[in-house]
Amino acid sequence: MESLIERLRDAQALAKLVGDAPTFLNAIRHLPDVAKSEASVLITGETGTGKELAARAIHYLSPRAGSPFVPVHCGSLPDTLLESELFGHERGAFTDARTQRHGLIVQAEKGTLFLDEVEAMTLKAQVALLRVLQDKRFRALGSSREQQADIRVVAATNAPLEQLVQAGTFRADLYYRLCVFSVHLPPLRERKGDIMALTTHFLKKNAPAGRTALQLAPEAREALQAYDWPGNVRELESAIIRGIHLSRTSLIEVKDLGIPSAIESRQNLPVTIVSTEECSFKVMKQRMIETFEREYLHRLMHEHQGNVSQAALAAGKERRDLGKLLKKYQIDPNQFRLPDKPYPI
Numbered sequence: 310m311e312s313l314i315e316r317l318r319d320a321q322a323l324a325k326l327v328g329d330a331p332t333f334l335n336a337i338r339h340l341p342d343v344a345k346s347e348a349s350v351l352i353t354g355e356t357g358t359g360k361e362l363a364a365r366a367i368h369y370l371s372p373r374a375g376s377p378f379v380p381v382h383c384g385s386l387p388d389t390l391l392e393s394e395l396f397g398h399e400r401g402a403f404t405d406a407r408t409q410r411h412g413l414i415v416q417a418e419k420g421t422l423f424l425d426e427v428e429a430m431t432l433k434a435q436v437a438l439l440r441v442l443q444d445k446r447f448r449a450l451g452s453s454r455e456q457q458a459d460i461r462v463v464a465a466t467n468a469p470l471e472q473l474v475q476a477g478t479f480r481a482d483l484y485y486r487l488c489v490f491s492v493h494l495p496p497l498r499e500r501k502g503d504i505m506a507l508t509t510h511f512l513k514k515n516a517p518a519g520r521t522a523l524q525l526a527p528e529a530r531e532a533l534q535a536y537d538w539p540g541n542v543r544e545l546e547s548a549i550i551r552g553i554h555l556s557r558t559s560l561i562e563v564k565d566l567g568i569p570s571a572i573e574s575r576q577n578l579p580v581t582i583v584s585t586e587e588c589s590f591k592v593m594k595q596r597m598i599e600t601f602e603r604e605y606l607h608r609l610m611h612e613h614q615g616n617v618s619q620a621a622l623a624a625g626k627e628r629r630d631l632g633k634l635l636k637k638y639q640i641d642p643n644q645f646r647l648p649d650k651p652y653p654i
Protein backbone atom coordinates (compact mmCIF):
# COMPACT_ATOMS: atom_id res chain seq x y z
CA MET A 310 0.00 0.00 0.00
CA GLU A 311 1.20 3.47 -0.85
CA SER A 312 2.35 5.46 2.13
CA LEU A 313 0.54 8.63 3.15
CA ILE A 314 3.54 10.68 2.02
CA GLU A 315 3.48 9.06 -1.45
CA ARG A 316 -0.22 9.69 -1.81
CA LEU A 317 0.27 13.24 -0.64
CA ARG A 318 3.01 13.71 -3.25
CA ASP A 319 0.57 12.47 -5.90
CA ALA A 320 -2.00 14.97 -4.72
CA GLN A 321 0.55 17.78 -4.72
CA ALA A 322 1.81 16.89 -8.18
CA LEU A 323 -1.70 16.65 -9.57
CA ALA A 324 -2.72 20.07 -8.37
CA LYS A 325 0.78 21.60 -8.51
CA LEU A 326 0.57 22.33 -4.79
CA VAL A 327 4.03 23.52 -3.88
CA GLY A 328 5.18 23.50 -0.25
CA ASP A 329 6.85 21.43 2.44
CA ALA A 330 6.37 23.54 5.54
CA PRO A 331 4.93 21.48 8.41
CA THR A 332 1.90 23.81 8.80
CA PHE A 333 1.11 23.36 5.11
CA LEU A 334 1.64 19.59 4.99
CA ASN A 335 -0.47 19.25 8.09
CA ALA A 336 -3.27 21.17 6.39
CA ILE A 337 -3.28 19.10 3.21
CA ARG A 338 -2.43 15.67 4.58
CA HIS A 339 -6.01 14.45 4.59
CA LEU A 340 -6.75 15.54 1.02
CA PRO A 341 -6.30 12.04 -0.50
CA ASP A 342 -8.75 10.49 1.99
CA VAL A 343 -11.18 13.39 1.78
CA ALA A 344 -11.11 13.00 -2.01
CA LYS A 345 -12.31 9.41 -1.81
CA SER A 346 -15.44 10.36 0.07
CA GLU A 347 -18.59 11.81 -1.46
CA ALA A 348 -19.20 14.16 1.46
CA SER A 349 -18.93 17.93 1.20
CA VAL A 350 -15.77 19.80 2.11
CA LEU A 351 -15.36 23.30 3.48
CA ILE A 352 -11.99 24.89 2.75
CA THR A 353 -11.12 27.90 4.88
CA GLY A 354 -8.18 30.28 4.79
CA GLU A 355 -7.29 33.84 3.96
CA THR A 356 -7.48 35.10 0.42
CA GLY A 357 -4.76 33.70 -1.85
CA THR A 358 -3.81 30.76 0.39
CA GLY A 359 -4.62 28.20 -2.33
CA LYS A 360 -8.22 27.24 -1.53
CA GLU A 361 -9.21 26.80 -5.16
CA LEU A 362 -6.07 24.80 -5.85
CA ALA A 363 -6.84 22.50 -2.90
CA ALA A 364 -10.39 22.08 -4.20
CA ARG A 365 -8.98 21.04 -7.58
CA ALA A 366 -6.66 18.56 -5.85
CA ILE A 367 -9.67 16.99 -4.12
CA HIS A 368 -11.49 16.73 -7.45
CA TYR A 369 -8.60 15.24 -9.42
CA LEU A 370 -7.89 12.69 -6.69
CA SER A 371 -11.54 11.67 -6.50
CA PRO A 372 -13.44 9.06 -8.51
CA ARG A 373 -15.13 12.06 -10.15
CA ALA A 374 -11.89 13.21 -11.80
CA GLY A 375 -13.10 12.25 -15.27
CA SER A 376 -16.07 14.62 -15.03
CA PRO A 377 -16.01 18.43 -14.84
CA PHE A 378 -14.73 20.61 -11.99
CA VAL A 379 -17.02 23.65 -12.08
CA PRO A 380 -16.02 26.72 -10.04
CA VAL A 381 -18.66 29.28 -9.06
CA HIS A 382 -17.55 32.59 -7.59
CA CYS A 383 -20.58 33.32 -5.46
CA GLY A 384 -19.35 36.77 -4.40
CA SER A 385 -19.04 38.17 -7.89
CA LEU A 386 -22.63 37.49 -8.95
CA PRO A 387 -25.68 39.52 -7.91
CA ASP A 388 -28.19 37.53 -5.78
CA THR A 389 -30.70 36.64 -8.45
CA LEU A 390 -28.06 35.85 -11.05
CA LEU A 391 -26.33 33.43 -8.72
CA GLU A 392 -29.49 31.37 -8.41
CA SER A 393 -30.10 31.25 -12.14
CA GLU A 394 -26.41 30.47 -12.77
CA LEU A 395 -26.54 27.59 -10.32
CA PHE A 396 -29.94 26.13 -10.99
CA GLY A 397 -30.62 27.32 -14.53
CA HIS A 398 -33.91 28.80 -15.65
CA GLU A 399 -36.89 28.17 -17.88
CA ARG A 400 -37.72 30.51 -20.71
CA GLY A 401 -39.59 33.52 -19.27
CA ALA A 402 -38.63 32.79 -15.65
CA PHE A 403 -37.64 36.47 -15.33
CA THR A 404 -37.52 39.51 -17.62
CA ASP A 405 -34.23 38.71 -19.36
CA ALA A 406 -34.74 34.95 -19.55
CA ARG A 407 -35.47 34.73 -23.27
CA THR A 408 -34.35 31.15 -23.63
CA GLN A 409 -34.15 28.16 -21.34
CA ARG A 410 -30.72 27.66 -19.79
CA HIS A 411 -29.04 24.87 -17.91
CA GLY A 412 -27.33 25.83 -14.67
CA LEU A 413 -23.86 25.04 -13.41
CA ILE A 414 -25.28 22.15 -11.36
CA VAL A 415 -26.14 20.43 -14.64
CA GLN A 416 -22.67 21.25 -16.03
CA ALA A 417 -21.07 19.70 -12.96
CA GLU A 418 -23.08 16.47 -13.29
CA LYS A 419 -21.01 13.53 -12.01
CA GLY A 420 -18.23 16.02 -11.20
CA THR A 421 -17.47 18.59 -8.52
CA LEU A 422 -19.13 21.96 -7.95
CA PHE A 423 -16.73 24.39 -6.27
CA LEU A 424 -18.56 27.18 -4.43
CA ASP A 425 -16.04 29.94 -3.78
CA GLU A 426 -16.93 32.73 -1.32
CA VAL A 427 -19.88 30.61 -0.22
CA GLU A 428 -20.73 33.15 2.50
CA ALA A 429 -22.05 35.46 -0.23
CA MET A 430 -25.02 33.19 -1.03
CA THR A 431 -28.43 34.64 -0.22
CA LEU A 432 -30.58 32.83 2.32
CA LYS A 433 -32.89 31.79 -0.52
CA ALA A 434 -30.06 30.27 -2.53
CA GLN A 435 -28.81 28.59 0.66
CA VAL A 436 -32.15 26.81 1.07
CA ALA A 437 -31.99 25.54 -2.51
CA LEU A 438 -28.40 24.38 -2.08
CA LEU A 439 -29.30 22.55 1.12
CA ARG A 440 -31.98 20.74 -0.86
CA VAL A 441 -29.40 19.64 -3.42
CA LEU A 442 -27.08 18.38 -0.70
CA GLN A 443 -29.79 16.55 1.23
CA ASP A 444 -32.07 15.16 -1.45
CA LYS A 445 -29.89 15.44 -4.54
CA ARG A 446 -32.75 17.32 -6.19
CA PHE A 447 -33.25 20.84 -7.48
CA ARG A 448 -35.59 22.93 -9.57
CA ALA A 449 -34.60 25.43 -12.26
CA LEU A 450 -36.00 28.98 -11.80
CA GLY A 451 -39.52 29.15 -13.18
CA SER A 452 -39.79 25.39 -13.49
CA SER A 453 -42.18 23.08 -11.70
CA ARG A 454 -40.12 20.03 -12.63
CA GLU A 455 -37.64 18.59 -10.18
CA GLN A 456 -34.30 17.35 -11.49
CA GLN A 457 -31.77 14.94 -10.06
CA ALA A 458 -28.28 16.20 -9.31
CA ASP A 459 -25.26 13.96 -8.98
CA ILE A 460 -22.63 16.41 -7.80
CA ARG A 461 -20.06 16.68 -5.09
CA VAL A 462 -19.83 20.07 -3.40
CA VAL A 463 -16.59 21.66 -2.22
CA ALA A 464 -17.04 25.14 -0.72
CA ALA A 465 -14.52 27.78 0.26
CA THR A 466 -14.64 30.88 2.40
CA ASN A 467 -12.35 33.42 3.99
CA ALA A 468 -15.16 34.70 6.18
CA PRO A 469 -15.73 33.51 9.75
CA LEU A 470 -18.65 31.29 8.75
CA GLU A 471 -19.42 30.18 12.30
CA GLN A 472 -19.90 33.82 13.29
CA LEU A 473 -22.17 34.37 10.30
CA VAL A 474 -24.23 31.40 11.49
CA GLN A 475 -24.55 33.05 14.91
CA ALA A 476 -25.47 36.34 13.25
CA GLY A 477 -28.19 34.56 11.27
CA THR A 478 -26.88 35.40 7.77
CA PHE A 479 -25.71 31.85 7.08
CA ARG A 480 -27.95 28.85 7.71
CA ALA A 481 -26.67 26.57 10.45
CA ASP A 482 -28.04 23.43 8.76
CA LEU A 483 -26.21 24.28 5.53
CA TYR A 484 -23.03 25.06 7.45
CA TYR A 485 -23.04 21.63 9.09
CA ARG A 486 -23.80 19.97 5.75
CA LEU A 487 -20.89 21.74 4.09
CA CYS A 488 -18.25 21.07 6.68
CA VAL A 489 -18.42 17.30 6.92
CA PHE A 490 -14.73 17.67 6.16
CA SER A 491 -12.90 20.89 6.75
CA VAL A 492 -9.50 21.92 5.48
CA HIS A 493 -7.83 25.04 6.80
CA LEU A 494 -4.99 26.48 4.74
CA PRO A 495 -2.40 28.49 6.69
CA PRO A 496 -1.44 32.03 5.64
CA LEU A 497 1.94 32.37 3.93
CA ARG A 498 3.40 34.19 6.96
CA GLU A 499 2.93 30.94 8.91
CA ARG A 500 4.81 28.91 6.30
CA LYS A 501 7.68 31.20 5.42
CA GLY A 502 9.87 28.16 4.77
CA ASP A 503 7.91 27.68 1.52
CA ILE A 504 8.57 31.16 0.12
CA MET A 505 11.66 30.19 -1.86
CA ALA A 506 10.16 26.97 -3.31
CA LEU A 507 7.07 28.93 -4.35
CA THR A 508 9.25 31.68 -5.82
CA THR A 509 11.18 29.16 -7.94
CA HIS A 510 7.87 27.64 -9.06
CA PHE A 511 6.46 31.04 -10.08
CA LEU A 512 9.69 32.04 -11.84
CA LYS A 513 9.46 28.89 -13.96
CA LYS A 514 5.75 29.23 -14.52
CA ASN A 515 5.83 32.87 -15.60
CA ALA A 516 9.19 33.46 -17.25
CA PRO A 517 8.80 34.19 -20.95
CA ALA A 518 10.61 31.83 -23.34
CA GLY A 519 14.29 32.76 -23.55
CA ARG A 520 14.41 34.23 -20.05
CA THR A 521 14.77 31.06 -18.06
CA ALA A 522 18.03 31.98 -16.30
CA LEU A 523 16.41 34.53 -14.01
CA GLN A 524 17.94 34.90 -10.53
CA LEU A 525 17.04 36.87 -7.42
CA ALA A 526 19.48 39.34 -5.90
CA PRO A 527 20.30 38.50 -2.24
CA GLU A 528 18.41 41.64 -1.03
CA ALA A 529 15.40 40.58 -3.07
CA ARG A 530 15.42 37.16 -1.37
CA GLU A 531 15.66 38.82 2.01
CA ALA A 532 12.77 41.14 1.20
CA LEU A 533 10.60 38.20 0.12
CA GLN A 534 11.38 36.43 3.40
CA ALA A 535 10.84 39.52 5.57
CA TYR A 536 7.49 40.60 4.12
CA ASP A 537 4.23 39.53 5.78
CA TRP A 538 2.23 38.68 2.62
CA PRO A 539 -1.30 39.73 3.56
CA GLY A 540 -2.40 38.60 0.06
CA ASN A 541 -0.59 35.28 0.61
CA VAL A 542 0.56 33.04 -2.27
CA ARG A 543 -1.38 35.08 -4.85
CA GLU A 544 0.42 38.25 -3.76
CA LEU A 545 3.77 36.44 -3.93
CA GLU A 546 3.03 35.31 -7.49
CA SER A 547 2.13 38.89 -8.47
CA ALA A 548 5.41 40.18 -7.00
CA ILE A 549 7.37 37.56 -8.96
CA ILE A 550 5.54 38.45 -12.17
CA ARG A 551 6.42 42.12 -11.57
CA GLY A 552 10.02 41.10 -10.87
CA ILE A 553 10.25 39.16 -14.13
CA HIS A 554 8.89 41.98 -16.21
CA LEU A 555 10.54 44.94 -14.54
CA SER A 556 14.06 43.56 -14.21
CA ARG A 557 16.37 44.83 -16.94
CA THR A 558 18.86 41.99 -16.61
CA SER A 559 18.62 38.36 -15.54
CA LEU A 560 18.93 39.53 -11.93
CA ILE A 561 15.70 40.51 -10.19
CA GLU A 562 16.29 43.25 -7.62
CA VAL A 563 14.20 44.38 -4.63
CA LYS A 564 12.83 47.39 -6.48
CA ASP A 565 11.52 45.16 -9.28
CA LEU A 566 9.29 43.22 -6.87
CA GLY A 567 7.22 46.22 -5.81
CA ILE A 568 6.59 45.04 -2.26
CA PRO A 569 6.51 47.40 0.73
CA SER A 570 9.94 47.42 2.36
CA ALA A 571 10.54 46.58 5.99
CA ILE A 572 11.23 50.28 6.68
CA GLU A 573 7.82 51.32 5.33
CA SER A 574 6.15 48.62 7.44
CA ARG A 575 7.91 49.95 10.51
CA GLN A 576 6.64 53.45 9.80
CA ASN A 577 3.15 52.03 10.00
CA LEU A 578 3.45 51.36 13.72
CA PRO A 579 0.89 53.29 15.79
CA VAL A 580 1.96 56.68 17.10
CA THR A 581 3.16 56.84 20.68
CA ILE A 582 2.52 59.63 23.14
CA VAL A 583 5.68 61.65 23.61
CA SER A 584 4.32 64.47 25.69
CA THR A 585 0.91 65.48 27.04
CA GLU A 586 1.78 69.17 27.18
CA GLU A 587 1.25 69.88 23.54
CA CYS A 588 -2.51 69.56 23.47
CA SER A 589 -5.63 68.55 25.34
CA PHE A 590 -6.77 65.02 26.00
CA LYS A 591 -9.64 65.51 23.58
CA VAL A 592 -7.46 66.66 20.67
CA MET A 593 -4.87 63.97 21.28
CA LYS A 594 -7.49 61.25 21.48
CA GLN A 595 -9.00 62.47 18.22
CA ARG A 596 -5.59 62.30 16.54
CA MET A 597 -4.97 58.80 17.83
CA ILE A 598 -8.34 57.68 16.52
CA GLU A 599 -7.61 59.17 13.12
CA THR A 600 -4.20 57.51 12.97
CA PHE A 601 -5.73 54.21 13.97
CA GLU A 602 -8.57 54.49 11.46
CA ARG A 603 -6.24 55.43 8.60
CA GLU A 604 -3.85 52.56 9.32
CA TYR A 605 -6.60 50.06 9.93
CA LEU A 606 -8.23 50.97 6.61
CA HIS A 607 -4.95 50.70 4.73
CA ARG A 608 -4.22 47.31 6.22
CA LEU A 609 -7.80 46.10 5.66
CA MET A 610 -7.88 47.18 2.02
CA HIS A 611 -4.46 45.69 1.44
CA GLU A 612 -5.53 42.36 2.93
CA HIS A 613 -8.68 42.27 0.82
CA GLN A 614 -7.00 43.61 -2.29
CA GLY A 615 -9.39 46.53 -2.62
CA ASN A 616 -12.56 44.42 -2.41
CA VAL A 617 -14.79 46.71 -0.30
CA SER A 618 -17.61 44.18 0.22
CA GLN A 619 -15.24 41.51 1.44
CA ALA A 620 -13.37 44.00 3.62
CA ALA A 621 -16.62 45.25 5.16
CA LEU A 622 -17.62 41.70 6.02
CA ALA A 623 -14.25 40.96 7.61
CA ALA A 624 -14.30 44.21 9.60
CA GLY A 625 -17.90 43.70 10.72
CA LYS A 626 -19.05 46.98 9.16
CA GLU A 627 -21.81 47.87 6.73
CA ARG A 628 -20.38 48.26 3.23
CA ARG A 629 -21.81 51.78 2.99
CA ASP A 630 -20.19 52.88 6.29
CA LEU A 631 -16.85 51.48 5.21
CA GLY A 632 -17.21 53.35 1.91
CA LYS A 633 -17.79 56.61 3.83
CA LEU A 634 -14.73 56.04 6.01
CA LEU A 635 -12.55 55.35 2.97
CA LYS A 636 -13.79 58.58 1.42
CA LYS A 637 -13.07 60.51 4.62
CA TYR A 638 -9.41 59.43 4.45
CA GLN A 639 -9.28 59.71 0.65
CA ILE A 640 -8.32 56.06 0.31
CA ASP A 641 -9.02 54.68 -3.14
CA PRO A 642 -9.75 50.90 -2.98
CA ASN A 643 -8.48 50.50 -6.58
CA GLN A 644 -4.93 51.19 -5.51
CA PHE A 645 -4.97 47.92 -3.55
CA ARG A 646 -6.01 45.69 -6.43
CA LEU A 647 -3.36 43.22 -7.46
CA PRO A 648 -2.54 43.38 -11.13
CA ASP A 649 -4.03 40.46 -13.10
CA LYS A 650 -1.40 41.06 -15.70
CA PRO A 651 2.15 42.25 -15.25
CA TYR A 652 2.63 45.99 -15.07
CA PRO A 653 3.28 47.45 -18.50
CA ILE A 654 6.98 48.21 -18.93
Ligand SMILES: Nc1ncnc2c1ncn2[C@@H]1O[C@H](COP(=O)(O)OP(=O)(O)O)[C@@H](O)[C@H]1O
Pocket residue numbers: 325326327328354355356357358359360361362363465507510542543546
Ligand atom coordinates in the same frame (compact mmCIF):
# COMPACT_ATOMS: atom_id res chain seq x y z
N1 LIG B 1 0.74 25.74 -2.61
C1 LIG B 1 0.71 26.36 -3.79
N2 LIG B 1 1.56 26.01 -4.78
C2 LIG B 1 1.55 26.62 -5.96
N3 LIG B 1 0.74 27.64 -6.28
C3 LIG B 1 -0.14 28.05 -5.34
C4 LIG B 1 -0.20 27.44 -4.05
N4 LIG B 1 -1.17 28.04 -3.33
C5 LIG B 1 -1.69 28.99 -4.13
N5 LIG B 1 -1.09 29.00 -5.34
C6 LIG B 1 -1.38 29.92 -6.47
O1 LIG B 1 -1.73 31.16 -5.89
C7 LIG B 1 -2.86 31.72 -6.54
C8 LIG B 1 -3.99 31.86 -5.55
O2 LIG B 1 -4.47 30.58 -5.20
P1 LIG B 1 -6.04 30.28 -5.04
O3 LIG B 1 -6.21 28.81 -4.95
O4 LIG B 1 -6.82 30.99 -6.10
O5 LIG B 1 -6.28 30.96 -3.63
P2 LIG B 1 -7.64 31.27 -2.85
O6 LIG B 1 -8.72 30.49 -3.57
O7 LIG B 1 -7.41 30.77 -1.46
O8 LIG B 1 -7.84 32.74 -2.90
C9 LIG B 1 -3.17 30.82 -7.71
O9 LIG B 1 -2.53 31.30 -8.86
C10 LIG B 1 -2.59 29.48 -7.28
O10 LIG B 1 -2.23 28.72 -8.40
Ligand SMILES: [Mg+2]
Pocket residue numbers: 357360361425
Ligand atom coordinates in the same frame (compact mmCIF):
# COMPACT_ATOMS: atom_id res chain seq x y z
MG1 LIG C 1 -10.11 31.99 -4.59
